[in-house]
Amino acid sequence: MRSSTMILLGSVALVAAFAVSDRVGGPRGVLIEPAVAATPVAPPVSAxxxxxxxxxxxxxxxxxxxxxxxxxxxxxxxxxxxxxxxxxxxxxxxxxxxxxxxxxxxxxxxxxx
Known part of the structure; x- marks a missing residue:
């Protein structure tokens, strides 16, 4: 691919990432919210x-x-x-x-x- 096409595709991907992060409500550039701490679960008892x-x-x-x-x-x-x-x-x-x-x-x- 030509470098101008690569720059265009990179720009589109960056704009899409900012749009998704705004909808999620997180700060710009962050696409994933922090994980919630899991409560410990007892191991399943085999029947x-x-x-x-x-x-x-x-x-x-x-x-x-x-x-x-x-x-x-x-x-x-x-x-x-x-x-x-x-x-x-x-x-x-x-x-x-x-x-x-x-x-x-x-x-x-x-x-x-």
Missing amino acids: FRTVTSSSCSANGCPTTCEADEALISAICIGSSGAKFSDNLLVENGQITASCGPSSTAIVVSCARK
Whole structure:
């Protein structure tokens, strides 16, 4: 581009910037208002939690969720694949899932009640 075209485009951009700053109400040349201080927010609490145990060969990996949670799923993981746990025990309203001795780990999903 020629220098006269560049000067013209620069002038148009400068005039547009002044027009916008006048509409925003800020001082000339400033296009952004200062940020408002944010109030601290607590980190979000997850509705789901995963618990993993790997003592299956010794005791079957009995795993349960906290009292304020519900057990959603329990998956037994073995050397040949994974399957849902079919060993569920209910005591005092708490479900405990466990796996057989051929499993190497259990993965339990818990959800807040």
